[in-house]
Amino acid sequence: GGGAAGSVAEDGGPPAPQRVLFPPTFSVSEIKNKQRRHFMFLRWKQQQRKEKLAAKKKRRKEREALGDKAPPKAIPKTIENQRVYDETTVDLNDEEVAFDEATDEFAPYFNRQTVPKILITTSDRPRGRTVRFCEQLSTVIPNSHVYYRRGLALKRIIPQCIARDFTDLLVINEDRKIPNGLVLSHLPDGPTAHFRMSSVRLRKEIKRKGKEPTEHVPEIILNNFTTRLGHSVGRMFASLFPHDPQFIGRQVATFHNQRDYIFFRFHRYIFKSEKKVGIQELGPRFTLKLRSLQKGTFDSKFGEYEWIHKRREMDTSRRKFHL
Amino acid sequence: SSQVVWDVLGNKQFCSYKITTKTQNFCRNEYNLTGLCNRSSCPLANSQYATIREEKGRCYLYMKVIERAAFPRRLWERVLLSKNYEKALEEIDENLIYWPRFIRHKCKQRFTKITQYLIRIRKLTLKRQRKLVPLRRKIERREKRREEKALIAAQLDNAIEKELLERLKQDTYGDIYNFPIHAFDKALQQQDAESESESDAEKEEEDDEDMDKREFVEADDSELSDFEDMDKLETSSEEEQEEEEEVEKKASRSKSKGKTPLKGPARRKRPYIEIEYEEETEPSTKTKAA
Numbered sequence: 001g002g003g004a005a006g007s008v009a010e011d012g013g014p015p016a017p018q019r020v021l022f023p024p025t026f027s028v029s030e031i032k033n034k035q036r037r038h039f040m041f042l043r044w045k046q047q048q049r050k051e052k053l054a055a056k057k058k059r060r061k062e063r064e065a066l067g068d069k070a071p072p073k074a075i076p077k078t079i080e081n082q083r084v085y086d087e088t089t090v091d092l093n094d095e096e097v098a099f100d101e102a103t104d105e106f107a108p109y110f111n112r113q114t115v116p117k118i119l120i121t122t123s124d125r126p127r128g129r130t131v132r133f134c135e136q137l138s139t140v141i142p143n144s145h146v147y148y149r150r151g152l153a154l155k156r157i158i159p160q161c162i163a164r165d166f167t168d169l170l171v172i173n174e175d176r177k178i179p180n181g182l183v184l185s186h187l188p189d190g191p192t193a194h195f196r197m198s199s200v201r202l203r204k205e206i207k208r209k210g211k212e213p214t215e216h217v218p219e220i221i222l223n224n225f226t227t228r229l230g231h232s233v234g235r236m237f238a239s240l241f242p243h244d245p246q247f248i249g250r251q252v253a254t255f256h257n258q259r260d261y262i263f264f265r266f267h268r269y270i271f272k273s274e275k276k277v278g279i280q281e282l283g284p285r286f287t288l289k290l291r292s293l294q295k296g297t298f299d300s301k302f303g304e305y306e307w308i309h310k311r312r313e314m315d316t317s318r319r320k321f322h323l
Numbered sequence: 324s325s326q327v328v329w330d331v332l333g334n335k336q337f338c339s340y341k342i343t344t345k346t347q348n349f350c351r352n353e354y355n356l357t358g359l360c361n362r363s364s365c366p367l368a369n370s371q372y373a374t375i376r377e378e379k380g381r382c383y384l385y386m387k388v389i390e391r392a393a394f395p396r397r398l399w400e401r402v403l404l405s406k407n408y409e410k411a412l413e414e415i416d417e418n419l420i421y422w423p424r425f426i427r428h429k430c431k432q433r434f435t436k437i438t439q440y441l442i443r444i445r446k447l448t449l450k451r452q453r454k455l456v457p458l459r460r461k462i463e464r465r466e467k468r469r470e471e472k473a474l475i476a477a478q479l480d481n482a483i484e485k486e487l488l489e490r491l492k493q494d495t496y497g498d499i500y501n502f503p504i505h506a507f508d509k510a511l512q513q514q515d516a517e518s519e520s521e522s523d524a525e526k527e528e529e530d531d532e533d534m535d536k537r538e539f540v541e542a543d544d545s546e547l548s549d550f551e552d553m554d555k556l557e558t559s560s561e562e563e564q565e566e567e568e569e570v571e572k573k574a575s576r577s578k579s580k581g582k583t584p585l586k587g588p589a590r591r592k593r594p595y596i597e598i599e600y601e602e603e604t605e606p607s608t609k610t611k612a613a
Contacts, residue, residue, distance in 0.1 A: 079476065124453075153451055198470060221486050247496050252487065258477035261470050265479060269487050271500050277487045279480065287470055311462070 079259065084320040088228040097231070104232070105190040109167070109239040116240055118144035118168045119161055124151060127177040129202070134172060136203055136284045140253065140266050141240055142217050144170075154298050162187055168240055169298070172197070182288060184236060185298045191306065192298045193236060195262075195288040202284055210268050210280040216249020217242045218266070224257040229307055230323035233262075233290060251282075260321045262288040290323060329368035333360070338367075354385060354399065356429045363425055373419055373426050375404075375434045382411065382437055384418055384430070408438060 028044055031037040063070045075081070090097050101107070108114045118141055120134050126148075138144045149157075154171065161169055166187055173181030179200050185192040203212075220241050225234035237255050250270060256263045266283030292308040307322075314322065332338040340352040341360050348360035354374045357364045366372050370389040375382055384402040391398050402418055404411040412431060419427045491500065 124451075151450070198467070219490075221483060223482055223486070247499055252483065254479070254483050254486075256477055256479055256482060259469065259473040261473045263474065263477060263479060265483070267483060269483075271487075271491060274491075275488065277484050277491075279483055279487075287474075289466070289470075 079319060082319050084317060086227050086320070086322070089226050090228060090231050097228070101231075101235070104235075105186055105188075106235045106239050109243070110235075112243055114167055116143060116167045116242055117165060118170055118240060119166045120144055120146045120170045120172070121149045121157075122171065122179075123173045124149060126172075126174055129177055129200075130172060130174045130179045132202055133179055133200060133284060137170075137172075139213050140218070140283045142215065142242055158185075158187070158297050170240075171298075179286075183298060184240075186236060186239065187297065189297060191232065191236065192294040192296070192303070193233060194291045194294070196291055198287050198289070200284065200286045203282065206281055206285065208280070210282045213251060213266060213268075213283050214249055216246040216251055217244065218249060218251035218253045219245040219247070221252055221254040221256070223254070225255075225323060227323060229290075229293065230257060233293070233323060252279075253283075257323050260289060260323050262290070262323070264288065325368050325370045329362055329365060333362060333365060333368060340367075354387075356426065356433060364429075371422065371426075373422065373430055375415075375430050375437060377437050377441065380441055381406075382434060384415055386418065404434070411438075 028037060028040045031040060101110075109116065118138075120138055120141075122130050122134060126134070134146045138146045149171075158169065169183075169185040169187055171183040171185075172179045173183065175181075180197055182195040182197045183192065184195070218241065220238055222234045222238060225231055234255070234257075241253065250268055252267050252269055254263070254265045254267070256265070263285070264287070265281060265285050267279040267281050269277050269279045271277050290307075290309065293306045294303040295306050296303055309322075314320070332341075338350075338360070340350050340355075342349040342351060349358060350360040350365060352366050353376070354366040354372070355364055356366075356372070356374050362368060366374070366387070370387070370392055372387045374385045376385060377383070382404045384404055386400045386402070387398055388400075391400075402414070404414050411434065415430055415434060416427070419430060490496065
């Protein structure tokens with residue numbers, strides 16, 4: 001190929017090279033033959049890798065050479081590091097938040113005025129897997145009762161529940177024989193959260209599991225609920241369990257929020273020593289993703305929604321999370 | 324000529340409305356009375372034919388006679404049937420008077436079936452319907468992938484273990500686990516590191532307690548943490564401290580001290596020290612290092 005492109009007719013006289021001419025490069029993607037193109041691409045890739053390795057070695061040598069004066073190691077970027085700052089993040093000492101929490105619907109629970117009593121039910125005609133999941137869930141959550149829903153409308157059973165002193169209603173929605181949704185409604189007029197549930201594992205599907213969960217009240221761990229929304233969801237989960245865990249039981253229920261996915265696990269722990277604890281997973285596990293949070297009890301048509309997950313607006317950035 | 328039509332379409336050659344299965348032939352023609360492919364049920368092969376069809380919840384009787392065979396546009400005559408079941412049956416009878424028995428009978432049967440399923444539709448719409456929401460494949464895949472990555476990033480086991488150890492350190496478990504010395508030293512170190520200007524009284528007190536422990540006295544451990552925040556147990560350290568305190572739960576927990584089925588291997592032996600008193604008499608016991 002000619003390398004003299006561009007310097008012709010600059011002056012009209014002898015072509016004085018006023019610009020630097022680069023040698024003709026070729027890009028791998030312009031080769032028409034697929035096999036050859038593939039081959040050239042692999043070769044290019046290998047070259048890149050070699051260069052990267054060499055650069056790394058050089059950096060390491062420099063680092064060792066400098067010894068103590070070396071600049072600190074660069075922190076790798078993770079999604080959690082790069083998370084877009086959410087202005088509703090809760091400070092630990094925020095008074096407004098504290099005040100809100102003292103007066104919201106969970107205040108009676110946290111003041112120990114109410115004892116949680118949970119009603120677990122499913123959508124119509126539950127299949128075996130869902131039924132078993134409900135049973136296992138009721139062993140995990142103390143003071144919970146499973147009732148079959150035989151075609152009853154939620155709006156009608158809610159007043160009945162309130163009359164019988166239930167504090168929370170948990171509806172597990174099923175689709176194609178697997179549970180895929182969860183509606184958690186705090187009863188006397190409390191918020192309703194609708195989750196999408198995925199990766200449900202029943203007890204028998206968990207490897208290396210322990211014995212059945214006992215009747216002791218488990219402890220609770222709530223991780224990573226940072227924003228206001230996350231805070232209220234966390235309190236909602238906390239209000240499912242009785243306030244006073246029984247440490248003899250050595251059971252712990254964990255709700256861990258990571259990138260808007262809430263992972264639920266149920267473990268039995270034992271302290272082998274000061275610094276070591278062993279945990280053994282019992283009980284079902286599942287992950288939840290919040291879809292909507294409604295202010296009143298479950299009412300899909302006229303309810304007042306505090307937060308709905310709108311895919312188009314909220315899923316635009318990969319570094320933005322809401323919980 | 325209907326016989327000719329049947330000979331051609333029915334059994335021998337191709338009919339586009341015919342569906343064959345192993346045991347039976349079906350007819351897909353929308354004017355077919357029974358749905359099967361028979362000589363008497365084929366609307367193409369019978370010049371005199373009638374059907375019942377429903378549109379938007381109302382039933383109509385369609386009739387085809389040989390006189391209109393030349394006018395395809397006017398071929399099928401349509402009669403609206405009344406909503407009343409018996410009256411509609413009478414209307415069918417009077418419209419199909421002098422028609423073959425087979426067609427009359429099948430028409431009435433079809434009409435009955437149609438009204439029954441219309442009733443069922445109306446009943447079902449009153450009950451709660453399952454709302455079918457279409458899944459979007461791309462989104463489902465994306466969510467699944469993100470969930471997997473989040474799971475890996477979460478490192479759940481580590482997080483839970485860390486949290487439990489934190490709680491142990493913060494002495495939320497109180498009396499149950501007997502690793503007091505270490506935690507105590509740690510607490511000491513912490514205090515040293517944080518504020519050296521703290522009151523000496525406190526320090527001395529702690530030293531005393533330390534000594535106490537080493538003297539093999541049944542320490543009460545109630546000076547250490549208190550069940551300050553039961554609420555700490557349910558909220559992670561990131562949530563703010565609850566103002567409420569709970570004190571009466573201590574009783575139940577110290578009761579639980581009795582049951583320690585698995586604390587055998589976890590139980591630490593206290594270092595056994597005997598204090599040697601300098602006296603005239605030779606001490607008979609040896610001291611062991613701490």
